[in-house]
Amino acid sequence: MAQAYREQYNFNSIYLLPVNLYGPGDNFDPKSSHVIPALIKKFYEAKMNGLEEVVVWGSGNATREFLYVKDCAEAIVLATEKYNKPDPVNIGAGFEISIKDLANKIKEIIGFDGKIVWDNSKSDGQPRRSLDTSKAEKEFGFKAKTNFDEGLKKTINWYINYGRK
Numbered sequence: 001m002a003q004a005y006r007e008q009y010n011f012n013s014i015y016l017l018p019v020n021l022y023g024p025g026d027n028f029d030p031k032s033s034h035v036i037p038a039l040i041k042k043f044y045e046a047k048m049n050g051l052e053e054v055v056v057w058g059s060g061n062a063t064r065e066f067l068y069v070k071d072c073a074e075a076i077v078l079a080t081e082k083y084n085k086p087d088p089v090n091i092g093a094g095f096e097i098s099i100k101d102l103a104n105k106i107k108e109i110i111g112f113d114g115k116i117v118w119d120n121s122k123s124d125g126q127p128r129r130s131l132d133t134s135k136a137e138k139e140f141g142f143k144a145k146t147n148f149d150e151g152l153k154k155t156i157n158w159y160i161n162y163g164r165k
Helices: 002-009 035-048 069-082 099-110 134-140 148-163
Strands: 016-018 020-022 053-057 066-068 089-091 115-119
Touching: 016 069, 020 035, 020 069, 020 148, 035 053, 035 099, 035 148, 053 099, 066 069, 066 148, 069 089, 069 134, 089 134, 099 115, 099 148
Parallel strands: 016 089, 020 066, 053 115
Antiparallel strands: none
16 A cells, blocks of 8 residues: 555655564564564463473474564654655564574573473464564664664563563
8 A cells, every 4th residue: 555655646755564572562463463572472481380391383394584673763763864765675683583482582581491392283374474574774874773682681671570460
């Protein structure tokens, strides 16, 4: 729609496509959350309740790309200031991680000592979800700054301190 308005009415708009976002303030409701907050909640609750295992859907082999929410906000600001073209631009961190590696990182940061059980009766979903984000850097100088492990730690700390209410 933005592209059509730009063409027909000279409406100044841009079209940004962010990858999966994560960070403080995320949605941790197990009925509607995405993978990172869902795993954080599962591992934290398992640790607090002394459970021996956490069940995670799928095989863990699927990969995803994630972008820290503050990096996304920076990309939006840069794009609104410096980008004035009708072509869509992917916004991301430029790397992907397997769900298995993601679960292990969250398990380690939270300090859960139990094991991960992979529920292969549940689908992995799309095998790979990652975007070419080089246009964002070329067109308006965006490159994600937040180290993934640091972003996870900030998200987990936010959940522990504020998100469990």
